[in-house]
Amino acid sequence: MNKPAATGGNICLCPLFGLLDVVAKKWAFLIIAILGNEGAKGFNELKNEPGRISPKTLSETLKNLERIGLVDRKILTTSPPTTQYSLTGDGQELREHLIPLLLRVSERGAQDLPGCPVRMRKEQ
Structure with missing residues (x-):
């Protein structure tokens, strides 16, 4: 991922608009966590x-x-052809940045749902 341009100690937040349009959706984080x-x-x-x-x-x-x-798509030469998805390097990097955010939210009182179906592992 490109580093945000910083001028005079300020970081431009404009790149958030494009990122949040996609990543802030409910299923995007779930897919990133699973992959x-x-x-x-x-x-x-x-x-x-x-x-x-x-x-x-x-x-x-x-x-x-x-x-x-954030995700790479590969078409496998099986019969019938199948598609396989994986995280790119940028996707993996974003996932690693999400873990501290989730930990912080948990420490501030967010509750796990009973039988939480998806958890992010801290270590890889």
Whole structure:
């Protein structure tokens, strides 16, 4: 990821607009967490993850994450062809930055849902 331009001790926050349009959506963080924890996954594997995301929403979310360089899509030469998704280096880096944010929220009183289906591992 490019470093934000800093002038006079200030950091321009304009890049947040493009990033938040995609990443702040409910399913984007879930996909980043799953791919970061479990590695590459196929479309149907992601579709069947906790939360049961609709195929249309999953497809749109993956396209957006791929467009901004957080997810890599690879078409495998199987019969029939299958698509596999994984985090890019930037996606992995973003995931690593999310962990302290989640820890901070937890320390401030956020509660885990009973039977939380997805957890981010702190270490890799």
